[in-house]
Amino acid sequence: MPSTTGPETTDYDVVVVGAGFAGLYALYELRRRGLNVRVIEAADGVGGTWFWNRYPGARCDVESFDYQFSFSEDLVREWVWSERYPRQEELLAYLNHVADRFELRPDIQLGTRVSSAVLDERSGRWTVTTDRDEHLSAKFVIMATGCLSTARLPDVEGLDSFTGDWYHTGAWPHEGVDFTGKRVAVIGTGSSGIQSIPVIAEQAEQLFVLQRTANYSVPAFNRELSDADRQACADNFPAIRQFARQSMLGGSWSGNDVAAMAVTPEERQAIFEKQWEMGGLPMYVAFTDLLVDQRANDSVKDFIADKIRQRVSDPAIAEKLTPSGYPLGGKRICVDIDYFETFNRDNVELVDVKANPIERITPRGILVGDTELAVDTIVFATGFDAMTGALLSINIEGRGGRTLREKWHAGPATLLGLAVSGFPNMFLVTGPGSPSVFSNMVVSIEQHVDWIAEAIDHLRSKGLQRMEALPDAESAWVDHVNEVADTTLLPQADSWYTGANVPGKPRVFMPYVGGCGLYRQKCDEVAADGYAGFSLTP
Ligand code: FAD
Ligand code: NAP
Numbered sequence: 001m002p003s004t005t006g007p008e009t010t011d012y013d014v015v016v017v018g019a020g021f022a023g024l025y026a027l028y029e030l031r032r033r034g035l036n037v038r039v040i041e042a043a044d045g046v047g048g049t050w051f052w053n054r055y056p057g058a059r060c061d062v063e064s065f066d067y068q069f070s071f072s073e074d075l076v077r078e079w080v081w082s083e084r085y086p087r088q089e090e091l092l093a094y095l096n097h098v099a100d101r102f103e104l105r106p107d108i109q110l111g112t113r114v115s116s117a118v119l120d121e122r123s124g125r126w127t128v129t130t131d132r133d134e135h136l137s138a139k140f141v142i143m144a145t146g147c148l149s150t151a152r153l154p155d156v157e158g159l160d161s162f163t164g165d166w167y168h169t170g171a172w173p174h175e176g177v178d179f180t181g182k183r184v185a186v187i188g189t190g191s192s193g194i195q196s197i198p199v200i201a202e203q204a205e206q207l208f209v210l211q212r213t214a215n216y217s218v219p220a221f222n223r224e225l226s227d228a229d230r231q232a233c234a235d236n237f238p239a240i241r242q243f244a245r246q247s248m249l250g251g252s253w254s255g256n257d258v259a260a261m262a263v264t265p266e267e268r269q270a271i272f273e274k275q276w277e278m279g280g281l282p283m284y285v286a287f288t289d290l291l292v293d294q295r296a297n298d299s300v301k302d303f304i305a306d307k308i309r310q311r312v313s314d315p316a317i318a319e320k321l322t323p324s325g326y327p328l329g330g331k332r333i334c335v336d337i338d339y340f341e342t343f344n345r346d347n348v349e350l351v352d353v354k355a356n357p358i359e360r361i362t363p364r365g366i367l368v369g370d371t372e373l374a375v376d377t378i379v380f381a382t383g384f385d386a387m388t389g390a391l392l393s394i395n396i397e398g399r400g401g402r403t404l405r406e407k408w409h410a411g412p413a414t415l416l417g418l419a420v421s422g423f424p425n426m427f428l429v430t431g432p433g434s435p436s437v438f439s440n441m442v443v444s445i446e447q448h449v450d451w452i453a454e455a456i457d458h459l460r461s462k463g464l465q466r467m468e469a470l471p472d473a474e475s476a477w478v479d480h481v482n483e484v485a486d487t488t489l490l491p492q493a494d495s496w497y498t499g500a501n502v503p504g505k506p507r508v509f510m511p512y513v514g515g516c517g518l519y520r521q522k523c524d525e526v527a528a529d530g531y532a533g534f535s536l537t538p
Helices: 021-032 073-078 088-101 191-203 227-246 265-278 281-285 294-311 315-321 340-344 441-461 471-486 516-528
Strands: 011-017 037-040 114-120 125-130 135-143 165-168 183-187 206-211 217-219 334-336 348-352 358-361 365-368 371-374 377-380 395-397 426-428 466-469 534-537
Touching (some): 011 114, 011 125, 021 088, 021 441, 037 135, 073 227, 183 191, 191 340, 206 365, 227 441, 227 516, 265 281, 265 294, 294 315, 294 340, 340 348, 441 466, 441 516, 466 471
Parallel strands (some): 114 395, 183 206, 183 377, 206 348
Antiparallel strands (some): 114 125, 125 135, 358 365, 365 371
16 A cells, blocks of 8 residues: 555555556556556656547547447446547547546646666565656556557658658647648558548648558448437447457457358358448458468458459559558558548559658658659658557566566567566556457457456455566467467568567567457456466565
């Protein structure tokens, strides 16, 4: 228990790093269980992803009724989602509402970055140090630092010399950017590029889209929600969420329990069409074998390639926009609103930077091959140092003074993506080795926070002080994560799932892809078995 209470306190039961979905729910849940909790957040507001990613067109690609907290039925009933896929503004408003509604703010310190977390082995407590040179002592540390929170600029020379404006989608200015009358280049065609390009194209005088790898994208078929939609969701919410928790991807999408290769080509086409019309991520679950059988994967790739040809008027451009060379799903599928149609506009030009790589940024623009694209503004939609970036930018020192950076030099190793051997009483929310980014993350975040809260309760009720992943159990889990990934086609792609987007980052397939339902069952079994695989010490 804390030595004192109130804002001057520096001793806490739990320090949580991050105030996105994960940090907010961790604070709510642990405080509800009587713990003294402090949340430290680098941003000047709560919301995490939805605080930082304010680029034009930013919205979630999991439907609103799935991408929301389930811990309060009142919250589910009182929050009015306006669209099937809420915009960033609405998601940020929702998370601010949660912070106010549950009086979370007094325990959140904003505008403060955690620089280190060091274990004192004698006391068993963690000292968390911030960039304001504060030192907080905590029995438990929860890293709710986000999987996609460390924005990455590519290693391209010359940005300092650029005389125009430039932005990264993941750190967008709050006042917005007016592209009217501007010549703009967007680098990157992942989800952030695919969402922002159609909106920027409507404003800009000229837009160059610099594509290195074409991506698979399914239209969102976004729409306004009606009162009847909202009522149906609120009335059925417990069942909807229960289904999502037990599903493969943590969503309530209905799929088919049949393999693509087990039906005729005509039946396959009809099922793909049906799934396509649902819009967005349900495409993943059109058939059971899409991510594990090359022929099944090829069949969905062909289906999407046909759709691209239908959406893009110029066959040569359609060809360039058609993904190839990696399996569908190997890079996260994107969900778009008019992305491909944007290339039918006169003011939009697709620039193939695989054929002619970006040489450097010049004072006037971007040198691609030997052609200089003169632009006023560059938008980097170039992604994140995903899953490990935020964790490894904190100096985390565990037993024997060993740092997490040293421990993970060959790639992340965790037990269940929740804990790391050598780092007692430190927990990760949606860490590598858990379904995390390969799921509807709100469902995965809630599951992790609930599991951690239960574990801490267990320790307290038994008079135990310390919980630590055992090295053997951790190794076995890492092997299992790799084995499951290797039964799929997913590791074949150069993606941020494997760290391939960051030069020098170890190549490890980081998410657990055995499915949310199965993973939850494994976590529950570990807990029911007295936290098998962990050492619990008095
Ligand atoms: P975050 O929201 O990333 O919050 C982590 C917080 O920790 C950040 O605010 C960060 O500032 C803070 N932090 C990190 N390091 C430190 C430090 N050292 N000191 C202090 N604070 C620190 N997922 C989905 O399931 N569906 C979607 O549709 C979806 N859309 C997305 C769209 C975008 C543009 C992006 C980037 C991601 C999207 N994601 C989506 C993933 C999204 O990150 C998660 O859904 C979810 O918001 C993660 O919540 P979090 O709290 O775990 O992390
Ligand atoms: P991303 O998927 O990593 O895409 C980055 C893009 O930048 C890729 O097209 C990449 O090309 C390109 N790129 C990077 N360096 C480059 C270089 N030097 N030259 C040319 N191109 C370069 O990042 P993201 O789009 O920000 O998305 C990350 C994740 O966040 C998503 O997968 C998703 O999970 C989440 N997200 C979700 C939504 C949503 O719809 N709700 C929106 C945004 C983000 P290569 O592929 O060739 O490396």
